[in-house]
Amino acid sequence: MALLETTGLTRLFGGLRAVDRLDLRVEEGEIMGLIGPNGSGKTTALNLITGFIKPTEGAVTYEGEDVTGSPPHDLAGRGLVRTFQITTLFENLTVRENVLHGSHLDNPTSLIGALTRSRRHREQHAALDARVRETLAFVGLERRIDAVARDLSAGEHRYLEIAIALAAKPRMLLLDEPATGLNPEEAAYLMNLIRTLRRRGVTVLLIEHNMRLITNICTRVTVLNFGAKIAEGTPEEIVENEAVVTAYLGKRRGA
Numbered sequence: 001m002a003l004l005e006t007t008g009l010t011r012l013f014g015g016l017r018a019v020d021r022l023d024l025r026v027e028e029g030e031i032m033g034l035i036g037p038n039g040s041g042k043t044t045a046l047n048l049i050t051g052f053i054k055p056t057e058g059a060v061t062y063e064g065e066d067v068t069g070s071p072p073h074d075l076a077g078r079g080l081v082r083t084f085q086i087t088t089l090f091e092n093l094t095v096r097e098n099v100l101h102g103s104h105l106d107n108p109t110s111l112i113g114a115l116t117r118s119r120r121h122r123e124q125h126a127a128l129d130a131r132v133r134e135t136l137a138f139v140g141l142e143r144r145i146d147a148v149a150r151d152l153s154a155g156e157h158r159y160l161e162i163a164i165a166l167a168a169k170p171r172m173l174l175l176d177e178p179a180t181g182l183n184p185e186e187a188a189y190l191m192n193l194i195r196t197l198r199r200r201g202v203t204v205l206l207i208e209h210n211m212r213l214i215t216n217i218c219t220r221v222t223v224l225n226f227g228a229k230i231a232e233g234t235p236e237e238i239v240e241n242e243a244v245v246t247a248y249l250g251k252r253r254g255a
């Protein structure tokens with residue numbers, strides 16, 4: 001059984017088919033790539049899967065259950081967590097405080113416990129703080145824990161956004177162009193992070209324009225163009241696919 005599956009997923013904006021009858025299947029433990037030219041429907045597909053917009057037609061199945069149109073917070077609570085193409089940080093808060101906000105779904109502290117600082121509250125707070133520190137160490141930001149988010153570099157912004165997503169304890173992580181703005185060294189570090197997530201049991205669906213990253217870490221790749229799936233296969237198969245080459249580079253002209 002697939003961990004995530006879409007069937008006939010469609011979204012219309014007036015006469016525009018932003019996503020056109022998309023069938024997508026992601027097996028548990030995969031790093032699945034979702035690629036295509038600008039405007040091909042990748043982010044719209046992610047928004048449909050994670051409940052930020054509702055489909056015109058079709059269905060989304062997660063863990064064997066129909067979750068079509070479920071609210072994003074419900075899906076996140078079930079372990080289906082995403083990042084965004086544009087970083088969504090609390091710029092005036094510290095790195096630690098940003099990750100704590102990502103942990104709110106798993107924070108059982110009651111209002112009375114917080115006000116009275118009960119023993120249970122103190123223990124829960126200590127455990128949560130330890131998890132935040134562990135998450136930041138995983139993404140390489142442990143030394144920036146008290147830095148204000150607005151003072152981070154572009155690469156550190158991306159790593160912090162991933163840390164916030166990991167704080168929600170995802171079973172499946174959907175990454176929307178995480179390598180945007182990264183230099184080659186930072187992109188290589190990101191590749192290692194994603195590989196390690198897979199080894200830790202997190203399934204990944206990755207939207208990315210960095211083809212080196214896609215071909216190096218993805219187990220399978222789906223390609224969209226004008227909202228429709230035009231190819232699917234291993235990275236090696238995709239880079240040799242004539243339809244994919246045409247979508248990215250245009251039709252080849254004869255001699």
